[in-house]
Amino acid sequence: MKYxxxxxxxxxxxQSLRFFCDGLGLKETxxxxxxxxxxxxxxxxxxxxxDAEVELTYNWDSSEDYGSARNFGHLAFxxxxxxxTCAHLQAMGYTINRPxxxxxxxxxxxxxxxxxxxxxxxxxxxxxxxxSMPNIGVW
Numbered sequence: 545m546k547y548x549x550x551x552x553x554x555x556x557x558x559q560s561l562r563f564f565c566d567g568l569g570l571k572e573t574x575x576x577x578x579x580x581x582x583x584x585x586x587x588x589x590x591x592x593x594x595d596a597e598v599e600l601t602y603n604w605d606s607s608e609d610y611g612s613a614r615n616f617g618h619l620a621f622x623x624x625x626x627x628x629t630c631a632h633l634q635a636m637g638y639t640i641n642r643p644x645x646x647x648x649x650x651x652x653x654x655x656x657x658x659x660x661x662x663x664x665x666x667x668x669x670x671x672x673x674x675x676s677m678p679n680i681g682v683w
Contacts (some may be wrong), residue, residue, distance in 0.1 A: 549597035559655040618659035626664040643677035651683035659683045
């Protein structure tokens, strides 16, 4: 058996690519558009694990309410420097819902409210301002 991908529905391709590619550093591996089905599929992967993909599904002209995405669970990515990754995302205007107080784990949400867990490769010593930041919202 081989793991292929996880699929998440998105409302705005540009906003989603800004978050996943510009914010998290994933790379687009391929894209498929179906005029008959009225959808676009965009596959993304981390450079270090190109075989494990995230499929972004954009349904054209859909007004479906995807909810808060809490029923999905979350995506998880290992990062080389959780503080730098969180600072980068925060500078882009994203809320760090669960700051990396312990130097190991953080949560942020995509523009489509998809919960994304960031896990430090190893552990970093607690650092401010992260160590004393409160949780914000849900993740």
